[in-house]
Amino acid sequence: MSVSNESATEQEPEALGLTVSAVARRMGVAPATLRTWDRRYGIGPSEHQAGSHRKYTPADLARLEHMRRLVIAGIPPADAARASCEQDFSDADLIPVTQGFPSAMPDEVPVAPSARAGGGRVVALPGRGPAARGLARAAQALDWSACVEILTESFERRGVIWTWEYLVVPVMRGVGDQWSSSGRGVEVEHTLSAAVQDALGGSIRSAATPLNTRTVLLACAPDDLHSLPLWAVAAALAECRIGTRVLGASLPASALASAVQRLGPAAVLVWAQMPATADPTVVDLLPAVRPAVTILVGGPGWRDDNMPTSESVVRVADLADAVGRIVRAVGG
Numbered sequence: 092m093s094v095s096n097e098s099a100t101e102q103e104p105e106a107l108g109l110t111v112s113a114v115a116r117r118m119g120v121a122p123a124t125l126r127t128w129d130r131r132y133g134i135g136p137s138e139h140q141a142g143s144h145r146k147y148t149p150a151d152l153a154r155l156e157h158m159r160r161l162v163i164a165g166i167p168p169a170d171a172a173r174a175s176c177e178q179d180f181s182d183a184d185l186i187p188v189t190q191g192f193p194s195a196m197p198d199e200v201p202v203a204p205s206a207r208a209g210g211g212r213v214v215a216l217p218g219r220g221p222a223a224r225g226l227a228r229a230a231q232a233l234d235w236s237a238c239v240e241i242l243t244e245s246f247e248r249r250g251v252i253w254t255w256e257y258l259v260v261p262v263m264r265g266v267g268d269q270w271s272s273s274g275r276g277v278e279v280e281h282t283l284s285a286a287v288q289d290a291l292g293g294s295i296r297s298a299a300t301p302l303n304t305r306t307v308l309l310a311c312a313p314d315d316l317h318s319l320p321l322w323a324v325a326a327a328l329a330e331c332r333i334g335t336r337v338l339g340a341s342l343p344a345s346a347l348a349s350a351v352q353r354l355g356p357a358a359v360l361v362w363a364q365m366p367a368t369a370d371p372t373v374v375d376l377l378p379a380v381r382p383a384v385t386i387l388v389g390g391p392g393w394r395d396d397n398m399p400t401s402e403s404v405v406r407v408a409d410l411a412d413a414v415g416r417i418v419r420a421v422g423g
């Protein structure tokens with residue numbers, strides 16, 4: 092866990108855990124909601140000192156955050172609570188109670204000597220637990236199978252949305268920033284990308300049989316090679332028993348139009364990582380089919396000035412938002 096500059100005395104009350112009202116403030120939910128989740132589903136604070144209110148420990152916070160994300164994604168609260176209780180959250184590798192939701196202070200993590208590929212390199216990544224540091228080290232060492240192992244374990248223990256937000260994204264961004272600032276580390280980025288795609292694919296393959304009758308199409312905008320977020324969406328939906336077709340990187344507009352015509356999907360998501368690839372015509376040229384298709388665009392490439400002309404197209408905010416909207420589109 093990270094060490095703050097506060098004195099030991101100042102740290103003490105927070106180190107003992109957070110109160111309901113402090114957690115509610117940080118998460119942006121009503122204290123009454125947290126009390127209901129505690130009473131009905133047992134997702135509440137576990138720390139108790141005589142004469143004081145019960146406090147949320149780091150593991151309680153992780154369980155709560157996991158439940159919140161599943162609920163946002165459209166999972167009924169009772170099922171979300173059950174899934175969160177089944178995940179194995181230990182205090183040792185989770186969000187310290189002194190850190191906010193959901194991001195932490197950036198932190199330089201030195202690469203362990205055994206993992207150094209070129210000597211003295213560091214990957215800048217938000218200071219999370221040992222799993223993020225382990226993943227960064229394994230990627231830096233070009234150890235594809237160790238990356239897959241760390242990711243697979245986290246998908247199984249904490250689910251896809253948690254692992255994407257807290258493990259994959261910080262390490263990916265660290266690796267991307269290392270490349271943009273030094274021009275080095277393309278091999279690290281490729282190792283990590285391959286491992287993330289492989290582990291997400293494994294998670295999809297091991298999921299239960301999908302229940303949806305209409306499929307969901309996930310594609311990159313033409314000329315965009317950043318397909319990993321599509322695999323994250325597919326894996327998170329597979330956890331909700333929703334089947335998808337990942338049409339992958341750099342899909343020509345005519346190919347997406349043809350797939351929509353042939354398959355009549357419930358939803359289509361077009362990912363653009365960069366403004367240069369966010370071409371609105373890919374959406375504008377989609378054929379009108381019945382029943383109507385929910386069309387979503389996602390990724391930092393989409394901006395107010397390059398959005399498709401149709402007003403019904405929605406720009407999703409993040410993974411949980413994309414999953415929630417698609418769950419609703421397929422009628423889940």
Ligand code: B12
Binds near residue numbers: 280410
């Ligand atoms: C992996 C990677 C690659 C891989 C992709 C492999 C693959 N199969 O996906 C490869 C090697 C192919 C690649 C190529 C290039 N890349 Co690249 N790449 C990355 C890297 C490291 C991760 C990409 C990723 O998966 N991002 C997704 C997550 C991890 O990050 P995020 O976008 O910040 O996510 C948040 C939001 O998007 C938001 N969100 C909003 N809506 C939605 C919706 C959904 C569904 C989700 C999930 C999230 C979401 O929530 C997020 C968290 O999930 C990024 C670094 C970065 N910061 O992203 C660079 C990065 C995107 N690449 C970059 C560049 C420049 C390139 C190249 C042009 C390099 C080159 N000269 O060849 C080419 C472009 C090729 C092309 N035409 O597309 C730049 C883009 C700069 C810019 N803004 O224009 C980045 C930012 C690196 C950098 N720091 O400069 N890249």
